[in-house]
Amino acid sequence: MCQLLGMNCNVPTDICFSFEGFHVRGGLTDHHRDGWGIAFFEGPGCRVFLDSKATIESPVAELVRRYPIRSKNVIAHIRKATQGVIALENCHPFQRELWGRYWIFAHNGNLEGFEPPVDGFLPVGQTDSERAFCLIMSQLRDRFPQGHPGNEALFRALGEISCAVAAHGLFNFLLSNGEVLFAHCSNNLHYLVRKAPFGPAHLIDQDLSMDFSQVAQADDQVAVIASFPLTDNEPWTAMPPGQLLMFREGEPVAALQCRRR
């Protein structure tokens, strides 16, 4: 199993504080050492930093810790290999282009015997995760051949696709097109919205605190999504199994629930 971290904001924000707690799960406070990655949207552009080393030993992670990149949508992943060798091509997040936008995807879980027919979007590596991402991209393209259908229609379609894929196993994922961020929970996914009145936050994985009332502006709104809570003094919400959320401008704006099987 892997560790997911996502951030969706109403103003470009750096993820340094959350990443400080998250990155030590890649080999120190947790045993996920099989590579990692983080993607930052900056407007329509996107940059993805990947490394097949453990985050705690990665020079690229060191760069991300020291270089505060401001972004409205971030997705990060620390890998514990289940399917696919330990290699760069199997590090999340994965990136594809659809409708003239970049899409970024990271997955925690395991999809057993999941070999869907894919057309147009093909996996480069060997993971179930990249296969699932390619299936999502193919199905969205096929359902909306005219281009991006708007967020509501996109969300409904993604809900149907997610529920179908989740029938194959554990499918916690984060997906973003740079405007909205989607989070689907099979078993472990938690989120938090930071907004005024801001207060102090204290990390679980390191003894480090940040008083957001000193750094945030009154209108700032930031949603942080993670496999497990990153702080021990803030009100994290556990997503129920089968839930898909759409985050926009720093808060959840829509929810769907897969039917129980």
Place this chain on the structure above:
Amino acid sequence: MCQLLGMNCNVPTDICFSFEGFHVRGGLTDHHRDGWGIAFFEGPGCRVFLDSKATIESPVAELVRRYPIRSKNVIAHIRKATQGVIALENCHPFQRELWGRYWIFAHNGNLEGFEPPVDGFLPVGQTDSERAFCLIMSQLRDRFPQGHPGNEALFRALGEISCAVAAHGLFNFLLSNGEVLFAHCSNNLHYLVRKAPFGPAHLIDQDLSMDFSQVAQADDQVAVIASFPLTDNEPWTAMPPGQLLMFREGEPVAALQCRRR
């Protein structure tokens, strides 16, 4: 106009020496300050580092200088904006997936009034360069719907597409799928093959030398491709206008020439 740098090798090699000379062209020895990027293939995987800062001020360039990533195919680009704003989405190299492989592209030149119809591969930014890359990807996919046709057929198809695009202006480009590297010259592109017997190399842009006889193995073979020679004591070959080369395992293995118009 921009600066291109490519490397194609028979064993994974770091590009640190060449990058040492190249990166100072991003704001110091040359005036290209509008962003930069570098892509490293590692097996089928690929990582792309992008920054909209000048290379000489970029923390990401500092990482690339200090972290010797070994790769058989590298493409780097320093941008001097002609079309498109200074922003991450317009930084080269660009990446897409086709036939289950990543493809990396960077362009130097300017294509006037180049607005081809594209289908399936759409640009995210506003550059002529990304439009040309999307056209190449679309046309390759359409010509070979069954998948990768083999390097020879791929090379012939790319020759036809390149000549057609080059009719719109200056079209120096580097393109790689992680196995082979293609270089097309409109006006400025030079290459060099380093192989035994190895000797010393001295950079043009910095007073820095490297004696490759001390670091290279007998069978190593490395092709370096750049807009302008990077060293002043090695036999660089100027590509003639209209030439497309295919590099494989550290040497040019095939050449095509556009007909003069």
